[in-house]
Amino acid sequence: MSNLMQTFEFKGVRDFSIGQILECGQCFRWEEIPGSQRNSYFVITGRAACLAEESAGDEEGKRNLKLQISDGDMEFWSDYFDFKTDYGLIKKALAMREPKIGAALEHGFGIRILHQDFWEVLISFIISQNNNIPRIKKCINAICEAYGESIGEFGGIERYSFPLPENLAGAFVDDLMKLRLGYRSEYIVRAAEKFIKDGIPQGDKDAQMTELLSYLGIGPKVANCISLFGLRNLDAFPIDTWVKKVMRDMYGFDLKDIKGMQRFAADRFGDMGGIAQQYLFYYYRDKNL
DNA sequence: ACCCAGGTGGCTT
């Protein structure tokens, strides 16, 4: 950890749990420090790494976060963890609009939607399709080792940056297959080429959605994840296998009625749909895994 | 051996 040069402390943070934030399925380049009881994690985004340690704050409901970082500055990490957003207010508003979500809000009380990099989210969620979270992490780690750069050592292991677009655009599909990326290998190379050509989706959220859906290997679910996590459209409501089941069990939807679920989310959760979805996803997956 | 995982593309009704 010799490369974690600077230390920042954020004191008295409310509605914050580093474990919930990282383990709720929005990002994949993290690992818990063994024995830390989900209070300490090593995280990488792009080529920046940090060791994040959470501890009790002065009062009930407040936490302190100590970051030892390799790159970036206080502004970058404060933005990354979304300290400016008041999740207490959001939870209150959601509970008013839809009382049944209360248990999910309590269970995931410390969830926040990270400010992630579009490119990294794009590739990560292409990999996520029909895949489980532990293996998604392994796949992403494999492409980082093969196509990223070394950013130093942590915990006795060499760590790597997320690959740049040009590095994945220049990759051979067969080489990605050898990394066990499976049929998503072609999607990844073509996505890198398209992203270099077209850049970050512009316009309103509908225009951005149309653009995302024009990528090979991106359908409605992955597009909504990228819209939410990579473009910060907080109303985007991704419906995966877990969200389908929670919508069936909590609200009585048929598993195939995706349209109905989308309408319900837009009506009840409005511009906070993506945040509501994240509480629901984390709650239901935790209960049933 | 079977079913599932933060699904999608492509083909057939």
Added chain:
DNA sequence: AAGCCACATGGG
């Protein structure tokens, strides 16, 4: 528009 099925891979 809706219903199939193949797709790589590894964990339960």
